[in-house]
Amino acid sequence: MSWCGYIDMLGTRSMAGRSAGELTGSLFNFHSALQAHFPIFRDADCVAFSDGAFFRTSEFENFRDYYIKVRNQLFQAGLFFRCAYVEGDIEITERDVGGGDGDLPREPPRFRSFTFAGQAPVAYQKESEFKGVGCYIELLPTSAKLPDGIIESFFIRLEGARLRAERFFDFAFSAYEISDPKSEQITKEYVGQQRLLDEIFYSCHAALSQSDQVGSYFLPLFISAIKSESFAKITIVDHKWQNAPYIFLKLFTGQTLKAIKDLPGLNLILLSAFDHLYSGCDGAIPGEVEQRVLRKMLTRPSCFRNLDRVPTFVISPKARRRLIEIKAESEDVAVAR
Amino acid sequence: MEREGFVVVENTHPLFPKVATSAIVARVKAILIEIEKTHHIGASQVSFKITSLAKSGQPPSIYIKSVFSTGSIDRIRFLFTIDKLTSSNVEPYFENSPLFVTITEVIDPDAELKVGLLSARSCHINVPASRSVRVIEDLMVDIALGNLLSQSGALFDVVRMEEFSGLYRRKAKYFRSRARASWIASIDRGAAYAPLSALNKLPDDDVKGRAAAAYAEWLRFIASVSLGAASHGTIGSEIAAESESAASNVRHRRHLSTLKRFGRQLPIRRIEAVAKTLPDGRYMIMVLRRSSALRKSPSLRGRIVGLFGLNARINSFRFIPADAFMPAAHTVQQLAKSGHLKLIEVKIDKGTVDLQPFSQRG
Numbered sequence: 001m002s003w004c005g006y007i008d009m010l011g012t013r014s015m016a017g018r019s020a021g022e023l024t025g026s027l028f029n030f031h032s033a034l035q036a037h038f039p040i041f042r043d044a045d046c047v048a049f050s051d052g053a054f055f056r057t058s059e060f061e062n063f064r065d066y067y068i069k070v071r072n073q074l075f076q077a078g079l080f081f082r083c084a085y086v087e088g089d090i091e092i093t094e095r096d097v098g099g100g101d102g103d104l105p106r107e108p109p110r111f112r113s114f115t116f117a118g119q120a121p122v123a124y125q126k127e128s129e130f131k132g133v134g135c136y137i138e139l140l141p142t143s144a145k146l147p148d149g150i151i152e153s154f155f156i157r158l159e160g161a162r163l164r165a166e167r168f169f170d171f172a173f174s175a176y177e178i179s180d181p182k183s184e185q186i187t188k189e190y191v192g193q194q195r196l197l198d199e200i201f202y203s204c205h206a207a208l209s210q211s212d213q214v215g216s217y218f219l220p221l222f223i224s225a226i227k228s229e230s231f232a233k234i235t236i237v238d239h240k241w242q243n244a245p246y247i248f249l250k251l252f253t254g255q256t257l258k259a260i261k262d263l264p265g266l267n268l269i270l271l272s273a274f275d276h277l278y279s280g281c282d283g284a285i286p287g288e289v290e291q292r293v294l295r296k297m298l299t300r301p302s303c304f305r306n307l308d309r310v311p312t313f314v315i316s317p318k319a320r321r322r323l324i325e326i327k328a329e330s331e332d333v334a335v336a337r
Numbered sequence: 338m339e340r341e342g343f344v345v346v347e348n349t350h351p352l353f354p355k356v357a358t359s360a361i362v363a364r365v366k367a368i369l370i371e372i373e374k375t376h377h378i379g380a381s382q383v384s385f386k387i388t389s390l391a392k393s394g395q396p397p398s399i400y401i402k403s404v405f406s407t408g409s410i411d412r413i414r415f416l417f418t419i420d421k422l423t424s425s426n427v428e429p430y431f432e433n434s435p436l437f438v439t440i441t442e443v444i445d446p447d448a449e450l451k452v453g454l455l456s457a458r459s460c461h462i463n464v465p466a467s468r469s470v471r472v473i474e475d476l477m478v479d480i481a482l483g484n485l486l487s488q489s490g491a492l493f494d495v496v497r498m499e500e501f502s503g504l505y506r507r508k509a510k511y512f513r514s515r516a517r518a519s520w521i522a523s524i525d526r527g528a529a530y531a532p533l534s535a536l537n538k539l540p541d542d543d544v545k546g547r548a549a550a551a552y553a554e555w556l557r558f559i560a561s562v563s564l565g566a567a568s569h570g571t572i573g574s575e576i577a578a579e580s581e582s583a584a585s586n587v588r589h590r591r592h593l594s595t596l597k598r599f600g601r602q603l604p605i606r607r608i609e610a611v612a613k614t615l616p617d618g619r620y621m622i623m624v625l626r627r628s629s630a631l632r633k634s635p636s637l638r639g640r641i642v643g644l645f646g647l648n649a650r651i652n653s654f655r656f657i658p659a660d661a662f663m664p665a666a667h668t669v670q671q672l673a674k675s676g677h678l679k680l681i682e683v684k685i686d687k688g689t690v691d692l693q694p695f696s697q698r699g
Binding site: 024029198 | 341353356393
């Protein structure tokens with residue numbers, strides 16, 4: 001069964017307002033990334049133009065390896081995008097009129113255009129409705145196990161002062177991409193692959209200075225990073241974290257959260273991380289780990305407001321119950337003192 | 338004005354990731370701040386941006402046209418590639434550039450400075466991969482120091498008489514005379530530019546050493562230009578010029594300590610010690626007079642730290658060449674109006690600092 005999609009670079013309008021050179025360079029890098037890895041995109045067509053590209057392929061599985069390499073290369077260059085991947089095919093119609101005949105370079109007047117039919121409008125619509133950085137994969141939410149390399153994530157829609165979380169499926173990050181830059185234990189999977197988490201935090205921080213809306217597009221990346229890791233073996237030994245993934249340490253230790261403190265939905269990121277920790281530990285988070293995580297979450301009071309309204313794909317009912325319990329216990333302790 | 342450079346490589350190259358080019362800019366800034374701290378001059382006022390592009394197998398004729406045909410090339414100072422470039426690749430876009438250096442990464446173990454691909458104001462550098470970062474850093478430090486030090490004194494005179502192309506030719510000639518000091522193995526006779534900041538063999542991570550060496554080299558260059566100017570004048574005109582200069586000194590000499598209200602509070606000895614290291618010319622000295630803002634107001638703190646550094650305190654000072662003063666004027670004038678800093682216009686003549694008429698502002 002064919003699958004198709006649309007990818008669109010973000011921020012091109014504001015780049016154009018800042019500097020023609022910056023826009024030109026960014027578009028150059030966008031096209032270079034799509035082209036560089038195209039040889040591994042099996043049985044595929046891709047038409048890239050300006051800041052977007054339509055693509056199609058014969059099988060669902062063909063896209064993943066291509067996508068994660070394109071994603072890595074673009075993020076390395078500080079370029080972010082929205083992508084949608086849907087079932088179905090795209091009809092590409094090309095017009096190339098005028099310019100003379102023969103093998104010589106074609107001179108003006110010449111008219112060229114591409115139009116896209118089939119599922120192209122669906123892919124385009126899904127991409128524009130997706131308010132996040134990453135790939136919106138249109139999979140039906142079933143209880144069946146997700147395909148390899150696919151994780152459940154969510155983005156937020158800002159509606160005035162309120163925000164609403166919406167679930168979607170995305171391609172997971174690899175272990176190397178979201179590992180600690182200082183780590184020597186996890187090695188690159190291919191030449192040119194880079195670690196991405198620090199660039200994501202930095203770019204989110206920069207985007208928040210533009211607007212909350214733009215900054216909020218980065219939220220799904222943090223969720224995808226959380227869900228791409230296992231929190232099952234995190235412990236504290238002699239006051240030191242053991243087996244704690246880099247994304248966990250960035251969220252729950254140190255000062256990194258300050259850089260993204262204004263991110264709409266930051267509380268949902270922490271709730272999602274707690275949920276992932278709870279389920280990874282089968283409901284039995286080691287005591288000291290739980291306390292340290294709670295302490296960090298207490299610095300964000302919004303984590304504990306209107307918890308009933310937080311969707312279950314952000315935090316499960318059991319994890320929510322546990323969180324409320326330990327918060328109450330910590331308040332009892334404070335009162336008892 | 339921000340200066341720009343471009344790195345065009347494959348996506349697998351170590352210089353492609355933004356984190357790599359950001360690290361280069363950060364180290365250049367560290368070197369310039371070190372010079373600023375030590376010599377109390379506004380060395381870090383020039384900012385830089387490096388953009389890396391993934392060429393995806395495309396030849397220079399395609400990617401140069403794709404990226405640089407927008408026409409806004411005035412700020413671009415260098416292009417680093419892994420491809421051999423020709424004049425026809427760059428001339429259509431960069432012929433009128435104020436300064437344009439091309440750098441190609443090569444397999445050869447030694448770096449070579451060659452004749453540029455443009456007719457003037459350019460040079461070409463071949464570097465091994467191990468020196469790719471270093472050459473870009475040294476070039477950017479050189480551009481910053483050149484921008485600052487050519488605003489006054491002997492270099493200002495050279496630019497006035499011979500334009501920047503004349504200054505760059507003199508630099509290249511000077512570099513050839515000192516070539517043994519450089520990590521660059523050779524320099525072609527016809528090269529029209531050379532980065533004086535590359536005239537040392539210090540380790541890449543020796544920020545303090547590189548800062549000191551770069552600044553010292555520039556001062557030696559300025560001294561050589563001054564000596565050259567003196568030796569080329571006629572005897573009569575030289576004596577006349579010296580007499581005129583001496584006379585004007587007698588007429589206008591006013592010591593810093595004579596400034597009303599706070600002249601006697603200035604760190605005169607430190608100011609004079611710094612002045613001895615600076616080329617002759619007109620300067621503005623910015624003196625921080627109130628530092629309570631550092632504790633109370635984040636926005637003011639940002640502005641003050643931007644001008645005086647993290648260790649800013651009362652009587653911290655900075656020399657800015659008079660002609661380079663304008664770009665910072667808005668922030669500086671606001672701080673002068675509010676009384677946080679004082680501006681003093683001075684002239685440095687053979688190490689002596691003299692107040693200029695109507696020299697105190699703020």
